[in-house]
Amino acid sequence: TGVQTCALPICAILKAMEAGERVRLTKEEVEAYLRRHGRDATSLIVASRLTGDLALLREAIQSSPEDAWGRLELALRSEDPAEKKAAIEAFRGLQPENPLGNYLGAQTAFAAGDYTKAAQDLLQSMDQGTLQHHGLALLDATAAAYVEAGYEPTGALVAALGQAVEVNLAQSRLSLGLSKELRGLQDEFVKSADFDAVEPTLLVGLDLGRRLQDPKAMLIEQLTGMTVESEFLRQLDPVTLVAGGASAGERLLEIEERTGELRTLSQAMVDFSKQAKDEDFARYFEIFRREGELAAVRWAKEQVGK
Helix, strand or coil, rough: ECCCCCCHHHHHHEEEEECCCEEEECCCHHHHHHHHHCCCCCHHHHHHHHHHCHHHHHHHHHCCCCHHHHHHHHHHHHCHHHHHHHHHHHHHHHHCCHHHHHHHHHHHHHCCCCHHHHHHHHHHHHHCCCCCCCCHHHHHHHHHHHHCCCCCCCHHHHHHHHHHHHHHHHHHHHHHHHHHHHHHHHHHHHHHHCCHHHHHHHHHHHHHHHHHHCCCHHHHHHHHHHHHHHHHHCCCCCCCCCCCCCCCHHHHHHHHHHHHHHHHHHHHHHHHHHHHHHHHHHHHHHHHHCCCHHHHHHHHHCCCCC
């Protein structure tokens, strides 16, 4: 059962999240939030996240057809193959330079057994722009829903972050699934002695892994990116030069060190949350917004024991 009491202190919110419970709003609170915001696309997406109701997400798309993020949410969360495919194509049309659309398209193509289209989508992704997300905008909008229901602002941000992590996990599962499919393609090319086709899949895998490691990305995405990149780096001779001028072996060592740092930071964040005051959490989220989660967690680590 979820925690439903308003004005929870941060420690209680964190304890609920640690126990795997969602910090929920009541149906009445969600409806009041929607009324105050005129049931615009953002509030409907937030309400859908808070309730798990995809009907609200479909309403968001209907009310604002040019809003890409409602399409992305539906592409990630719908279990209807036809609806999922339509949402992906619409998202790609609205954000043609965002490689995330190609990743989703490749996932659908793999599921349908259309390996040629999947490969085309992934190769095209390498020429696209920066991987774009909508997490920060929805983080603040979700926090607003909690504040309007009576939570104090910092506790609302903590609760909203828990909602954001669920969507980030879905995106991470997408990336890990693509990595697995790419390795499967490589195996098939090797079996058929089509060695010229192996290299492009390797390059796509390395590119996918690196794109996920943007310094401002959520930590779960960065860790996913390091996992994906490492899997493809291990296929290379350690002295082979890769993007950035380092050898494959050097890059693997760098990723190993970063992974160790993130593990340390994760434990430090637990310690920080046990001792932090409201003003500490407020400062944490200020850094989070400006520089990303990694910078915020590094700052939190420095505060432990002060």
